Amino acid sequence: MNNPISGLARASPMHLVESVSEVGAAVNRAKQGSLAYCSNFFPVTRNLENWITHRELFLQERDGVSFFFRKDRDFLHLYFCAASLALLQRAIANSPTLGSEPVVLDLVGKESALGELLGLFEGAGFRIHNRLFRMARLVPSVPRPADKEANSRVAVADKSDGQPIVDLLLRSFDRHAEQIPMLYEIEAAVAAGQIWVVRDGGVLAGLLFHETQGLTSTLRYWLVAPQFRSQRFGSWLMHRYFEAHPVIRRFLLWVVAANTDAIGKYEHYGFAPEGLVDYVLANENILP
Amino acid sequence: MNTLAELLKEIRPEFDFTASRDFLADGMLDSFDMVTLVATLDKTYGISIEGVDIVPEHFQNLDTIAGLLRKYGVAGA
Numbered sequence: 089m090n091n092p093i094s095g096l097a098r099a100s101p102m103h104l105v106e107s108v109s110e111v112g113a114a115v116n117r118a119k120q121g122s123l124a125y126c127s128n129f130f131p132v133t134r135n136l137e138n139w140i141t142h143r144e145l146f147l148q149e150r151d152g153v154s155f156f157f158r159k160d161r162d163f164l165h166l167y168f169c170a171a172s173l174a175l176l177q178r179a180i181a182n183s184p185t186l187g188s189e190p191v192v193l194d195l196v197g198k199e200s201a202l203g204e205l206l207g208l209f210e211g212a213g214f215r216i217h218n219r220l221f222r223m224a225r226l227v228p229s230v231p232r233p234a235d236k237e238a239n240s241r242v243a244v245a246d247k248s249d250g251q252p253i254v255d256l257l258l259r260s261f262d263r264h265a266e267q268i269p270m271l272y273e274i275e276a277a278v279a280a281g282q283i284w285v286v287r288d289g290g291v292l293a294g295l296l297f298h299e300t301q302g303l304t305s306t307l308r309y310w311l312v313a314p315q316f317r318s319q320r321f322g323s324w325l326m327h328r329y330f331e332a333h334p335v336i337r338r339f340l341l342w343v344v345a346a347n348t349d350a351i352g353k354y355e356h357y358g359f360a361p362e363g364l365v366d367y368v369l370a371n372e373n374i375l376p
Numbered sequence: 377m378n379t380l381a382e383l384l385k386e387i388r389p390e391f392d393f394t395a396s397r398d399f400l401a402d403g404m405l406d407s408f409d410m411v412t413l414v415a416t417l418d419k420t421y422g423i424s425i426e427g428v429d430i431v432p433e434h435f436q437n438l439d440t441i442a443g444l445l446r447k448y449g450v451a452g453a
Contacts, residue, residue, distance in 0.1 A: 112427055115427030115430070116426050116427030116428045117427075118427070119424070119426060120426065123418060123419075123422075125415070125418070127411065130410070130411050169427070196408065300403070301402075302400075303391070303402055303403040304406070337390060338390055338403070364408075
């Protein structure tokens with residue numbers, strides 16, 4: 089399909105964000121004095137800097153509400169900051185971008201706290217596209233025994249793996265719901281040693297991508313390509329991951345709620361739901 | 377009223393927040409937790425922490441959070 093968002097800044101009353109401080113100021117304007125602030129925007133400075141550098145982040149302010157749009161291939165992720173639900177509702181109705189562009193947004197929180205926001209966006213023409221929930225594995229600080237086979241077959245990804253990793257992720261996951269990284273993000277993760285791979289006959293057979301900070305590690309993607317399954321590749325990757333992180337106290341991941349096969353595997357490795365859900369909503373310009 | 381350490385423990389019960397000087401670097405709080413904490417502080421103390429103050433350096437440890445609260449007129453948190 090043609091890229092419907094190539095002329096985004098021209099077609100809509102929004103502008104390209106050029107600095108992190110601009111983001112903070114727009115959040116501040118939306119939040120000022122409010123005790124009923126609502127937002128789905130939890131930015132990490134490093135991500136913001138990447139999005140700004142790659143000219144992916146746009147800002148639109150309507151009716152006192154700040155909307156951030158992040159370009160992701162051929163659609164937009166929506167983030168909002170509003171002083172109240174009533175203001176948000178009015179701004180959604182008045183935003184030309186939400187009616188004309190393919191837009192998805194994530195509503196993250198406890199299931200019981202999301203009802204009003206879900207209803208508001210469904211009333212504005214969005215539908216539930218997917219639902220994910222977070223699983224956690226809380227562990228004492230005890231190293232796991234080494235798995236020799238895993239150590240010999242699992243390798244840290246190298247630069248040449250970048251595009252094959254992106255291609256495999258795009259083939260395997262719901263790109264509207266699972267935040268598939270851009271090539272530059274994969275290349276940075278490879279350079280930081282965050283991706284392990286298993287190759288078979290020189291072909292990328294499986295991968296595990298994690299982000300680790302202090303005592304917490306987030307398992308972002310773990311998969312084996314369909315033609316390579318039932319050969320223990322997934323098991324080797326997971327064992328290697330745990331073995332390399334003996335001091336981690338909390339492992340986290342997000343999983344699609346309908347993916348019972350994956351959930352069963354995660355439970356096998358000690359993960360359990362921890363109460364956070366992520367409703368991915370899409371407007372009518374995103375095909376089901 | 378709960379102490380700051382108790383409020384943090386409600387968000388992340390698995391960690392001891394009195395033992396860290398940098399919650400973010402130690403992986404005890406992520407960006408989502410930070411926003412949850414802001415909402416909790418707003419509600420608990422009847423304040424409205426501004427967007428420009430929702431930055432990592434204000435949420436590094438119990439002392440920096442207490443300093444942020446003092447800016448909004450909350451003493452002895």
